Amino acid sequence: MLCGLNNSLRYSNIYRNTGGIFTDISAGLTGVENRNGADWGDYDNDGDLDILLMGFDGTNYVTKIYRNDITVSNTAPSIPINLTSNQTGNNRINLKWNKSTDAQTLQKGLTYNLRISTTPQEVLKLFLQCPT
Known part of the structure; x- marks a missing residue:
């Protein structure tokens, strides 16, 4: 667009x-x-x-x-797997995972919304949108 x-x-x-x-x-x-x-x-x-x-x-x-009223639905991508994290110092953490796929979008076109907190019930600490 x-x-x-x-x-x-x-x-x-x-x-x-x-x-x-x-x-x-x-x-x-x-x-x-x-x-x-x-x-x-x-x-x-x-x-x-x-x-x-x-x-x-x-x-x-x-x-x-x-509003997109097309009859063809966009399928949800697979859940990313093999999440790893490592602390690099200076309060930084690197996250890595295997890319997801779906039937309509190339892997490079998918983005990820990350919610980072210490417990599932915790008030949101950080929310990021990341490219693949």
């Missing part, structure tokens, strides 16, 4: 990667620029990715959620 301004034309485009060739899928998103933001997430908890889009549309600052 790419958002921005080009010669006074605001755009928000989604591109499909087919073997290294990126093609605009003409999703019909509102074009935004100026402190814009876009993110993927399952906002309606139905198993597929929706889009949150924010920015200036030329008249107003907008925030929109685009």
Whole structure:
């Protein structure tokens, strides 16, 4: 997904990667620029990715959620295995695990949300989103 301004034309485009060739899928998103933001997430908890889009549309600052109603569901990735950790000093810990897989996303495209605390009931101490 790419958002921005080009010669006074605001755009928000989604591109499909087919073997290294990126093609605009003409999703019909509102074009935004100026402190814009876009993110993927399952906002309606139905198993597929929706889009949150924010920015200036030329008249107003907008925030929109685009719901993905496609009938093909995004399957959950496998649970990462072989988690290891080691303390490196200076209050740092390195975490490693084997990459997950799913039917729709390449391993390099998956990210991980980490919740770090000392017990399952503990108030959240640290939350990170990590690439593979």
